[in-house]
Amino acid sequence: MSRIWARSLRGRVTLIATAVAASVLIPVGIGGVGVARSVVEAGVWRATREAASHVTAKVRDGGLRGGVIPLSDPTVDLLQVVEPGGRVIAHSTAAAGRRPLSQIWPPADNRIVSTTDCRGDECVHLTAVRVTTAAGSPVVYAGRLTPGVLSTWLLEAVVAGQVAILIGLAAWATWLVTGRSLRPVAAMRAELDAVNASDLSRRVSEPAGDDEVAQLARSINSTLARLERSAEQQRQFASDASHELRTPIAGLRAQLESAQLYPEDTDVAELVGGALRDTDRLEAIITDLLLLARIGSRVDVVKEPVDLSGLVREELVGRRDHIVVRPSLTEGVLVEGVRLQLARLLTNLLDNAERHAESEVGVGVRAEEGFAVLEVSNDGAEIAPEDRERIFDRFTRLDAARSRDAGGTGLGLAIARDVALAHMGSIMAEETTGGARFVVRLPLAVRE
Numbered sequence: 051m052s053r054i055w056a057r058s059l060r061g062r063v064t065l066i067a068t069a070v071a072a073s074v075l076i077p078v079g080i081g082g083v084g085v086a087r088s089v090v091e092a093g094v095w096r097a098t099r100e101a102a103s104h105v106t107a108k109v110r111d112g113g114l115r116g117g118v119i120p121l122s123d124p125t126v127d128l129l130q131v132v133e134p135g136g137r138v139i140a141h142s143t144a145a146a147g148r149r150p151l152s153q154i155w156p157p158a159d160n161r162i163v164s165t166t167d168c169r170g171d172e173c174v175h176l177t178a179v180r181v182t183t184a185a186g187s188p189v190v191y192a193g194r195l196t197p198g199v200l201s202t203w204l205l206e207a208v209v210a211g212q213v214a215i216l217i218g219l220a221a222w223a224t225w226l227v228t229g230r231s232l233r234p235v236a237a238m239r240a241e242l243d244a245v246n247a248s249d250l251s252r253r254v255s256e257p258a259g260d261d262e263v264a265q266l267a268r269s270i271n272s273t274l275a276r277l278e279r280s281a282e283q284q285r286q287f288a289s290d291a292s293h294e295l296r297t298p299i300a301g302l303r304a305q306l307e308s309a310q311l312y313p314e315d316t317d318v319a320e321l322v323g324g325a326l327r328d329t330d331r332l333e334a335i336i337t338d339l340l341l342l343a344r345i346g347s348r349v350d351v352v353k354e355p356v357d358l359s360g361l362v363r364e365e366l367v368g369r370r371d372h373i374v375v376r377p378s379l380t381e382g383v384l385v386e387g388v389r390l391q392l393a394r395l396l397t398n399l400l401d402n403a404e405r406h407a408e409s410e411v412g413v414g415v416r417a418e419e420g421f422a423v424l425e426v427s428n429d430g431a432e433i434a435p436e437d438r439e440r441i442f443d444r445f446t447r448l449d450a451a452r453s454r455d456a457g458g459t460g461l462g463l464a465i466a467r468d469v470a471l472a473h474m475g476s477i478m479a480e481e482t483t484g485g486a487r488f489v490v491r492l493p494l495a496v497r498e
Contacts, residue, residue: 060228064221071220079213083206090199091175095164098177101126102162102192106179109190114140128174130191139188151176151191158183166196173201234263238270250278295335302328338461345391345468355495356392358383358415358422365396366413373407373428375400378414383422384495387473395469398462399426399488406430406486421475422494427487438479442467466490 104122108114109131119129119142129142132150145151151174152167161180166173176193199205238254245252253274256267305324309316359379366375385392403411407428414425433441445460466488470477475492 063228064225067224068221075213079209094175098192102177102179102190105190128193133188154178156180298328298331345472355384374410380416385422385492386495391469395466398466403428421491424490429485
């Protein structure tokens with residue numbers, strides 16, 4: 051049983067809450083009993099002192115010579131006036147026939163004494179008051195049977211029962227509340243158990259609110275989304291590789307087989323040149339596919355503050371474009387990112403713009419509403435509205451661009467899109483007159 055509770059978070063929380071409740075309620079109960087006893091006993095002593103003082107005043111004034119003593123307080127029903135030697139000269143009705151209530155004889159310098167006198171099973175709370183300081187002064191005893199609260203364990207039993215009930219209620223409430231709180235966790239566990247490598251599209255239920263369980267559910271769904279994206283990237287990589295590598299490999303094989311069959315008719319220089327071109331295309335495709343597979347994986351990646359305007363200037367200095375590039379750069383536009391990936395995004399956009407431009411390419415950097423905006427445009431053919439999303443798919447080329455885009459892998463814009471998404475940004479082909487305009491928006495870096 052203890053192992054079951056040890057494995058159960060609900061059981062452990064309930065045990066801890068029960069222990070805390072017990073550690074609080076038991077001392078409170080003990081303290082409450084002590085306070086209750088003190089209050090009751092103090093009330094009894096007060097009543098006996100007042101009754102004894104009332105009788106003492108009558109004896110001193112000569113109003114009480116003997117006989118039955120009337121009660122001034124019905125709760126204090128044992129009254130006696132006793133002379134030295136132990137003779138009772140006056141008493142209340144309840145004290146008739148009793149020996150002196152106590153052997154206590156207050157001295158002259160301490161005329162009032164409160165005590166408890168027990169004889170057999172009977173205990174009396176009483177106050178003894180010496181009438182005068184004279185040697186032969188009588189003593190007045192005023193008392194009552196000890197209340198049941200003080201003479202029995204009834205109060206302790208009642209308080210112990212109440213404490214036990216409260217501790218039980220605390221344990222029961224904790225068990226219910228913890229079970230209700232952990233119910234979404236159990237549902238998430240069952241839903242996670244149903245997730246498998248072949249289908250990562252499933253998500254766990256997200257409870258309403260913003261507590262820790264809801265945050266956990268969102269984190270799990272975010273993790274599942276990243277896993278699904280990673281698995282999709284792997285599947286896409288395998289599909290793209292098998293599809294795109296087939297053509298250059300087939301061409302290279304055809305050239306080699308032709309040279310093997312007809313060696314005397316083969317121009318070695320032409321064969322080597324064609325093989326190198328096919329090899330270069332294979333290398334370019336594999337490099338781009340591997341880059342697509344790595345983007346956003348956080349493997350061997352370190353993010354740092356990157357000045358977009360400085361990055362554009364560095365890129366333009368190293369390029370040998372045949373088209374005029376007109377920059378419009380705002381200084382101090384920083385983003386948090388992977389410098390090499392952002393440089394590849396910029397290179398791909400500039401390469402694409404140069405291939406399609408008629409006479410010039412524009413590149414701009416600015417800050418806008420918490421985002422860094424990188425804009426690359428050209429004055430070539432416009433992109434139809436229905437193609438502005440499709441052009442970012444892998445190996446997608448528009449019909450108008452096929453003749454001008456020879457030698458490319460068809461992955462440039464796909465890489466640019468994945469880099470932007472990996473940096474929590476976006477890329478769009480926005481509407482423009484006379485040409486094409488690509489706009490990248492990335493979150494600005496937080497300045498310390």
